[in-house]
Amino acid sequence: MTDTTELWLIIVALGLGSFGLRFAFLGLVGDRAMPEWVLRHLRYTAVAVIPALVAPLVLWPTATGGEPDATRLAAAAATFAVGYLTKNVFAAMGVGATVLVSLSLLL
Incomplete structure (x- = not known):
């Protein structure tokens, strides 16, 4: 079992990565x-x-x-x-x- 701090760090990092991928297509290219x-x-x-x-x-x-x-x-x-x-x-x-x-x- 991983430490609680490490688990939350992984969850936040994955959330930011997921947001970054979606923003690259929707936020930067979405209106073109x-x-x-x-x-x-x-x-x-x-x-x-x-x-x-x-x-x-x-x-x-x-x-x-x-x-x-x-x-x-x-x-x-x-x-x-x-x-x-x-x-x-x-x-x-x-x-x-x-x-x-x-x-x-x-x-």
Whole structure:
């Protein structure tokens, strides 16, 4: 366990760093028009971040000790297929959740 003073120092330092990063974009650049190439790359941020957050949960789930699980892989495949075919995020999430719960109960 760390000392209370050290813990608060770390929390304050992280808070200042987080504020500095946000201020760099919102405070310094927020009122200026961005170049087209920057806007084009920013459009793909969510498309890149969401799979990066989900992939470890599917491929190395903590619940199974880091071993891939057929239930999670099937739910991910169903989610991807429905999302690709329908272009509807809510339908994809609903089908993925349904497949995950259904297979968890059956297996």
